[in-house]
Amino acid sequence: MKASPSNLFEQPRRSRSLAHEVVLDIGEKIRSGVYQPGSKLPTEVEIMRHYGVSRTVVREAISRLQAAGIAQTRHGVGTFIVGNRESIGFKVDPDALVMIRELMAVLEMRASLETEAAGLAAMRRSEQDLEAMRQTLDQFWASIEQGGDTVELDVQFHKQIAMASANHYFSDVLDHLGNMVMPRARVGSGKLIRDTSAEYLRKICGEHETIYSAILRKDSRMARAAMHLHLGNSRERLRNAHNLAGSHDDDPMLP
Incomplete structure (x- = not known):
């Protein structure tokens, strides 16, 4: 039956x-x-x-x-x-909405900070910088296939771009933010549950590859665009998480 x-x-x-x-x-x-x-x-x-x-x-x-x-x-x-x-990369506890607002604010700041860092990295990167980024990306792909943790590799890649900008203030800010630089790291706290599916992680690493490719070619305009798109996608995932948790139309941080 x-x-x-x-x-x-x-x-x-x-x-x-x-x-x-x-x-x-x-x-x-x-x-x-x-x-x-x-x-x-x-x-x-x-x-x-x-x-x-x-x-x-x-x-x-x-x-x-x-x-x-x-x-x-x-x-x-x-x-x-x-x-x-x-489409449902996050499951949200209503008590975590304060954390989401905090992460959205961080992503807004990162959009300006890291977009410029990526552009400068494309112009100033050394061969050592490229080698370090390539190694991190290869480890990221391998970790996806092995079902390992990719959060630290994600954070590491962004910090390597900041270092490649040859402006220590970019990397200093990311170091100060710590795990707040990566929403996936914060949402593992138990209040938010991140989607660790291989498809989802491949999409993130694919966005990283686009950024790396632009830096490799010394294409500062494309590096900025790729980083801006990557962080915009992260913000959109948090918007979806907010919508699943419930509407707060009076909150300017969550349009």
């Missing part, structure tokens, strides 16, 4: 936000491949019965999925998954 759509759900954990719990459980189904892009979610009534929540809670949860670009409702037809596993 074919299982009904509602049977695909597992019993969720209880927390202060029922809508948040529904979002997390549906998100986990997408991450694990139970729901594929284009698949239809159970009806509002089925979700209500399974989770034991009101229609208001269900609609709020669906609204959050829509805001994150993961689901789309077609009136008279139903709600469908339109995002993929990478």
Whole structure:
């Protein structure tokens, strides 16, 4: 006998936000491949019965999925998954929103700081700088395939670019920030859970390769553009995390 759509759900954990719990459980189904892009979610009534929540809670949860670009409702037809596993790279605890605002502020600062550092690195890098960056990237790729930790290698690559700028103030600032320089390092604290899928990490390392390639060619304009895009993508992932946790439209740090 074919299982009904509602049977695909597992019993969720209880927390202060029922809508948040529904979002997390549906998100986990997408991450694990139970729901594929284009698949239809159970009806509002089925979700209500399974989770034991009101229609208001269900609609709020669906609204959050829509805001994150993961689901789309077609009136008279139903709600469908339109995002993929990478669309939900973070699972967020509501108590972590302060941390997210902090990280967003750091990323705004980094966008100006590291973009310029990358441009200067393209003009001033030495062969030793290039060798160090290449070694870090190779280790990053190897760690992805082996399922190892890539956070330190991520931080290291950014610091190597700062050092290659031949302006010690860039590297001094990154050293001062410590793990705050890397959202993936901070979100491993237990309040935010980072997506460690190989596909996600390959995307990050691919962005690093684009930056490195521009520095190798001494193309300062492209190096700046590649770094700016890379940090912009990081900020977008945090925006998606915020949308999954709930809307705070009055917060200027989280547009």
